[in-house]
Amino acid sequence: MKLTSEDLADLAVGAAFLGTGGGGNPYVGRLMVERCLDEGLTVELIDPSALADDALVIPTAMMGAPTVLVEKLPSGEEAIDSLRLLERYLGRRADATMPIEIGGINSTIPLVVGARLGLPIVDADGMGRAFPELQMETFGVYGVSGSPMVVTDEYGDSTLLNGADNKQMEWLSRMVAIRMGGCAYIAEYSMSGADVKRTAVPNTLTLAMRIGRCLRTAKARHESPFEALLRLLPQTLYNYGRIIFTGKIVDVARETRNGFSLGRARIDGLAGFAGTMEIEIQNENLIARVDGKVKAIVPDLICIMDSESAEPITTESLRYGQRVTVVAVAVPQIMRTPEALDVFGPRCFGLSEPFTPIETMV
Amino acid sequence: MKLTSEDLADLAVGAAFLGTGGGGNPYVGRLMVERCLDEGLTVELIDPSALADDALVIPTAMMGAPTVLVEKLPSGEEAIDSLRLLERYLGRRADATMPIEIGGINSTIPLVVGARLGLPIVDADGMGRAFPELQMETFGVYGVSGSPMVVTDEYGDSTLLNGADNKQMEWLSRMVAIRMGGCAYIAEYSMSGADVKRTAVPNTLTLAMRIGRCLRTAKARHESPFEALLRLLPQTLYNYGRIIFTGKIVDVARETRNGFSLGRARIDGLAGFAGTMEIEIQNENLIARVDGKVKAIVPDLICIMDSESAEPITTESLRYGQRVTVVAVAVPQIMRTPEALDVFGPRCFGLSEPFTPIETMV
Numbered sequence: 001m002k003l004t005s006e007d008l009a010d011l012a013v014g015a016a017f018l019g020t021g022g023g024g025n026p027y028v029g030r031l032m033v034e035r036c037l038d039e040g041l042t043v044e045l046i047d048p049s050a051l052a053d054d055a056l057v058i059p060t061a062m063m064g065a066p067t068v069l070v071e072k073l074p075s076g077e078e079a080i081d082s083l084r085l086l087e088r089y090l091g092r093r094a095d096a097t098m099p100i101e102i103g104g105i106n107s108t109i110p111l112v113v114g115a116r117l118g119l120p121i122v123d124a125d126g127m128g129r130a131f132p133e134l135q136m137e138t139f140g141v142y143g144v145s146g147s148p149m150v151v152t153d154e155y156g157d158s159t160l161l162n163g164a165d166n167k168q169m170e171w172l173s174r175m176v177a178i179r180m181g182g183c184a185y186i187a188e189y190s191m192s193g194a195d196v197k198r199t200a201v202p203n204t205l206t207l208a209m210r211i212g213r214c215l216r217t218a219k220a221r222h223e224s225p226f227e228a229l230l231r232l233l234p235q236t237l238y239n240y241g242r243i244i245f246t247g248k249i250v251d252v253a254r255e256t257r258n259g260f261s262l263g264r265a266r267i268d269g270l271a272g273f274a275g276t277m278e279i280e281i282q283n284e285n286l287i288a289r290v291d292g293k294v295k296a297i298v299p300d301l302i303c304i305m306d307s308e309s310a311e312p313i314t315t316e317s318l319r320y321g322q323r324v325t326v327v328a329v330a331v332p333q334i335m336r337t338p339e340a341l342d343v344f345g346p347r348c349f350g351l352s353e354p355f356t357p358i359e360t361m362v
Numbered sequence: 363m364k365l366t367s368e369d370l371a372d373l374a375v376g377a378a379f380l381g382t383g384g385g386g387n388p389y390v391g392r393l394m395v396e397r398c399l400d401e402g403l404t405v406e407l408i409d410p411s412a413l414a415d416d417a418l419v420i421p422t423a424m425m426g427a428p429t430v431l432v433e434k435l436p437s438g439e440e441a442i443d444s445l446r447l448l449e450r451y452l453g454r455r456a457d458a459t460m461p462i463e464i465g466g467i468n469s470t471i472p473l474v475v476g477a478r479l480g481l482p483i484v485d486a487d488g489m490g491r492a493f494p495e496l497q498m499e500t501f502g503v504y505g506v507s508g509s510p511m512v513v514t515d516e517y518g519d520s521t522l523l524n525g526a527d528n529k530q531m532e533w534l535s536r537m538v539a540i541r542m543g544g545c546a547y548i549a550e551y552s553m554s555g556a557d558v559k560r561t562a563v564p565n566t567l568t569l570a571m572r573i574g575r576c577l578r579t580a581k582a583r584h585e586s587p588f589e590a591l592l593r594l595l596p597q598t599l600y601n602y603g604r605i606i607f608t609g610k611i612v613d614v615a616r617e618t619r620n621g622f623s624l625g626r627a628r629i630d631g632l633a634g635f636a637g638t639m640e641i642e643i644q645n646e647n648l649i650a651r652v653d654g655k656v657k658a659i660v661p662d663l664i665c666i667m668d669s670e671s672a673e674p675i676t677t678e679s680l681r682y683g684q685r686v687t688v689v690a691v692a693v694p695q696i697m698r699t700p701e702a703l704d705v706f707g708p709r710c711f712g713l714s715e716p717f718t719p720i721e722t723m724v
Contacts, residue, residue: 155526155530156524156526157524157525157526157530157534159521159522159523159524159534159538160521160522160523161521161522162518162519162520162521163519164517164518164519168517168519171541172519172521172538172542175538175540176521176534176537176538179533179534179536179537180534
């Protein structure tokens with residue numbers, strides 16, 4: 001499947017939605033790929049099922065705090081160096097690249113890498129959303145090693161890292177990214193086609209496009225984009241969603257610490273929603289509580305959207321006074337197993353509340 | 363030249379002296395090599411002039427704050443992994459290893475690596491003393507790249523780093539070492555035999571042994587070890603030294619910050635020395651002032667020694683109440699060129715005073 005400019009616009013919106021607040025500014029990511037299309041390059045997706053079992057797939061991405069990304073814009077080509085260095089170390093050329101997460105900029109970095117190198121991009125990812133840390137991958141949950149990993153920057157620095165485990169890989173590479181200026185370009189979780197089929201969350205790039213298209217066409221038809229979205233979800237692996245709050249942002253606390261954007265947003269209820277919702281953030285929205293009661297919790301999606309335009313709002317763009325609608329969405333089963341929750345469930349973020357699926361939350 | 367147990371004892375003392383306060387506890391370093399001798403292994407030095415021009419030399423070392431080293435003791439074998447990984451990356455086996463600095467533990471790490479791998483150890487180093495940062499090498503001053511560099515820890519983590527320059531290499535690897543627990547094992551500045559001859563400070567391992575032997579034999583003869591030492595220096599590349607202060611340590615401020623041991627020591631004068639000497643420390647002793655007037659300044663050596671035993675005292679062992687004699691020594695000309703002072707002169711440590719050779723200091 002070859003992507004068009006309209007696909008990219010839809011993808012940017014859908015990936016911002018699936019990014020659950022994280023993944024960086026979607027507009028920047030879209031511009032990076034638009035330029036490839038303008039130059040006549042091809043952005044070609046490949047379905048995971050179409051990969052040869054012995055194909056070599058090298059995912060590419062950025063790492064860093066979203067608050068830094070918006071001030072230090074990438075061209076998207078920087079991650080090519082990371083992929084090339086990993087190929088050199090592995091002694092083999094990649095047959096495809098792939099996103100590590102579906103969210104903001106990291107949905108589009110591999111599109112640029114693929115377009116520039118003439119590689120297809122696997123329509124799948126390892127988070128099924130965005131997460132703040134690199135061990136939080138279904139790839140790793142189901143046994144793929146994140147190492148060897150390459151971290152590069154735009155100044156010619158590079159690091160090839162082998163972590164004792166994926167958490168050590170995150171721990172070491174995070175500081176390298178900080179010293180590289182707060183964000184860096186990576187290639188990691190190199191794996192076979194068979195491993196992609198076994199461990200990736202499938203078809204999330206096309207899902208993001210479907211979500212973007214759904215919102216766009218509903219608005220064009222003057223229908224509620226929220227209702228259209230909630231009708232779409234049951235036709236996907238993310239088979240349940242609902243509006244958990246509507247209100248006005250009255251407070252945003254945000255700081256960049258240890259290489260992450262940390263913070264919380266407070267939303268006063270409107271339109272029949274009483275009380276105040278508080279959302280905790282580590283790059284992504286992790287938990288939503290109303291007056292202390294949990295309304296949705298990681299890894300389920302918590303998406304803050306503009307109540308008028310239904311545009312997803314990423315964490316670094318939250319502002320006082322915005323009228324927002326908060327949508328929570330069930331993640332696919334592969335992300336809710338005990339092994340998965342051990343790696344990116346609530347406890348991994350220091351939350352004491354247990355994971356409760358959004359569809360069973362009262 | 364094959365080292366004996368007595369050589370090692372002398373080397374430990376001499377390297378602590380040349381380490382000018384840094385390089386970590388010399389006793390630990392000595393024990394590591396003693397064990398190799400006990401096991402029947404050979405520690406063989408090779409003179410730099412005996413190296414083939416196309417030999418591959420891979421220096422090995424630890425990096426980290428001396429305050430951490432004394433609490434996280436190495437076996438010396440950890441750096442073998444670093445050397446092996448760098449060999450793999452370079453696609454070639456090393457013909458010899460070498461110290462990157464002559465000071466404390468980093469004088470003996472390569473001895474263990476060499477003994478265990480059956481490699482000779484080049485009798486030379488890249489600092490002619492100890493320095494706190496990895497770009498502060500005569501190797502780099504005269505054009506050898508520190509990268510590719512390998513950093514490993516004892517848990518199975520490893521990083522292969524290519525810095526845009528040697529300062530970036532230091533900047534990135536420092537944080538990796540911090541995340542590895544405050545100290546780590548490295549292989550860097552791989553170079554040809556020709557480059558060793560051109561850029562290294564020669565014969566510093568044997569110099570350290572000569573210094574240790576000089577102090578030991580003077581004491582055995584009930585002569586002043588300080589006078590014996592000052593008589594020895596003019597027969598070496600470090601051709602001038604003098605006692606710049608004698609007194610009692612009245613204050614030691616020390617903290618471990620950004621991966622370094624930072625601090626200052628104050629010494630009240632005794633035995634004809636008036637006033638108070640203050641010595642500033644970043645792992646090593648950088649500048650000695652008496653009541654604000656500079657008495658010795660980096661890169662010349664500033665060695666704090668026990669006034670009774672003439673044992674060099676490394677920064678992490680400085681204590682209130684110690685009676686000390688401070689000796690300053692001229693470093694070889696290769697370390698005093700404008701290019702060298704650009705890399706490890708006073709300004710590189712944030713000092714505003716210019717470098718003034720100890721022999722011309724009034």
